[in-house]
Amino acid sequence: MAFKVAVVGATGNVGREMLGILAERGFPTSEVVALASNRSRGTEISFGDKILKCKVLDQHDWSDTDICLMSAGGDVSKEWSQKIGAQGCVVIDNSSAYRMHADVPLIVPEVNADAISDFRKLNIIANPNCSTAQLVVALKPLHDKARIKRVVVATYQSVSGAGKEGMDELFTQTRAVFVSDAMETKKFPKRIAFNLIPQIDVFMEDGYTKEEWKMVVETKKILDPKIKLTATCVRVPVFISHSEAVNVEFEEPISAEEAKDVLREAPGCLLIDRHEPGGYITPHEAAGEDATYISRVREDATVENGLSFWCVSDNLRKGAALNAVQIAEVLIxxxxIQAKGLKAA
Incomplete structure (x- = not known):
């Protein structure tokens, strides 16, 4: 059975990655349509060994489309996702628009695939925030083993999480340092080249940023509402892949060796943990890879039943595009879901 798939926001970082992953994984498509805004009409985009020309979102007929991979931002999703879903097309939304909606499942297939069954209420399934996705992939097997009470996480998030503009700004500012050009700051609140910015998204009344809030509420919805989590999210001068320093307190005893044994067998995880220089994964090595890499697993002697570890993943893949395609694979x-073309036949 083959499905007609539309990618909304096809010219963006994640949209392009979605097209690439659909081709890589041999997703069963009868047709793939690249959609974007009017200003991107006709833009050519690669899909496997084919070239697609972008069409305009508001001119697309959804009546014969089976799956929509939505990656055009929250405003576009709020305007279009329910309209598309009402026409029988399942929307897998990469924005934050519907993540906390009571009638929309928030899915990471390795963690809570069973929750996908509720998608028919709106025909929308939400993709989590990129920093949340890799975190819960690592936490899930540990939670099953020893029950997590509390998580403290500091993120080191790449500029690709802020889109093409973020990547361009890091490149331009880095070049400016070496050629003594004027330093321009547009996308980020402060200079990002050779710097760190302890703010991602807007500040909320309690002093946390919205990115940090997302990690809290999304982890609770995906994994367990009883888990307490606090986060500090930091933008770093890395192009691709998010890193996280994670400290976990468990209800039951778990040693570092037991945790490693669990993580070695966990779906989506790859343990690289040698106690020697370079015996860990960095963002550079994770870029372009599907796994959530775990390193530096060690016991935390300051709390009872505590562990710390290092977690790295390509935010454009597992944090966004790959997870969306995996959700579509679960549906199939x-x-x-059944292909509309098959129903008509």
Whole structure:
């Protein structure tokens, strides 16, 4: 069975990655349509060995489209996702627009695939925030083993999380340092080249940023509402891949060796943990890879039943595009959707 798939926001970082991953994984497509705004009409985009020309979102007929991979931002999703879903097309939304909606499942397939069954209420499934996705992939097997009470996480998030503009700004500012050009700051609140910015998204009344809030509420929805989590999210001068320093307190005893054994067998995780120089994964090595890498697993003697570890993943893949395609694969593999073309036949 083959499905007609539309990618909304196809010219963006994540949209392009979605097209690449659909081709890489041999997703069963009868047709793939690249959609974007009017200003991107006709833009050519690669899909495997084919070239697609972008079409305009508001001119697309959704009546024969089976799956929509939505990656055009929250405002576009709020305007279009429910309209698309009402026409029988399942929307897998990469924005934050519907993540906390009571009638929309928030899915990371390795963690809570069973929750996908509720998608028919609005025909929308939400993709989590990129920093949340890799975190819960690492936490899930540990939670099953020893029950997590509390998580403290500091993120080191790449500029690609802020889109093409963020990547361009890091490149331009880095070049400016070496050629003594004027330093321009547009996308980020402060200079990002050779610097760190302890703010991602807007500040909330309690002093946390919205990115930090997302990690809290999304982890609770995906994994367990009883888990207490606090986060500090930092933008770093890295192009691709988010890193996280994670400290976890458990209800039950768990040693570092037991945690490593669990993580070695966990879906989506790859343990690289040698106690020697370079015996860990960095953002550079994770870029372009599907796994959530775990390193530096060690016991925290300052709390009872505590562990610390280092977690790295490509934010454009597992943090966004790959997770969305995996959700679509779950729908197909579980027989939850049928191609409209097959129904017509």
């Amino acid at each position: 593999n579980r027989g939850l």
